[in-house]
Amino acid sequence: MPENASLNGCIDRIELGFVEREATPRLLMKLSIQLHLAGLSLSNTVSILEIFGVERARSTVHNWVHKADLQPEEGRCPDHVAVDETVIRLNDEQYWLYAAVDPETNELLHTKLEPTRTNVIAYSFFRELREKHDVDDAVFLVDGAKPLNDACRRHGLDFRYERHGNRNSVERVFREVKRRTTSFSNCFSKAEAETANEWLRSFAFAWNQLI
Structure with a gap:
């Protein structure tokens, strides 16, 4: 298009x-x-x-x-889902950005910003992802992060370890988010965590429309 x-x-x-x-x-x-x-x-x-x-x-x-409260559309049914986590700076504090991407379309399925990285938070992220999309039969592509692997096991999801290949889609998203938050510091400067979360959902909406 x-x-x-x-x-x-x-x-x-x-x-x-x-x-x-x-x-x-x-x-x-x-x-x-x-x-x-x-x-x-x-x-x-x-x-x-x-x-x-x-x-x-x-x-x-x-x-x-x-x-405007923009959010990516729900109800997707991907065959594979690439999931990863990365560090984002919010003011002078470190937060963890969790993201799930459909590697076939590069669409963002779900994002969440958290102040820390734990098994409980990873489990919650997967629960929310399952509530929004039909992913129970999908193959999840994860790296060696133990919280993500543990969350997949606890949810009974099929997953495999993959560092590159189809997981490049989620890395591409992370690079763009970091570019935006580095170049345009006014996005997250003096912002509360929920404001940053709202921006990320809006970003996901726009990303899915323009890829």
Whole structure:
């Protein structure tokens, strides 16, 4: 599908039910949300609005993104699921980002940000993933991380150890998230963990529309 068609489709899916009184045209609000989630910094997104004669603060666009409450679609039925965890910096603190990706489509199925890395948290992540998608018959691709392996066993899921191959899809997602949070520190700067989680869900929504 052409990239511009994907962009238009993504814009159409952005709901603005949170808007009560807003002078900005709705199409420009949706465009701003999509451009920022697609990789544009808040400063550059504001500059795009100025081209249309609309002046808004970066914090305004930031609030639009979070209030839109975007999330990836549920109900997927993948044959394989690549699962991994990586460290994300939130202000000066270390958090663990858990992610599940369909390696055949590169779509993000589920993300979660946690302050630590334990067997209990990994088990909870898999439970939420199973609630959102039909993955009980899928083969899970994991690395040597013991919490992930333990969670698969406790849930009775079929899994295999794989460091590369189909697991490259989840590594690609992690690289993009880290690029965004490093380049655009205003995304997670002075943000609460739940705000970061909301941004990650919005990012997953946009990622799935544009890949």
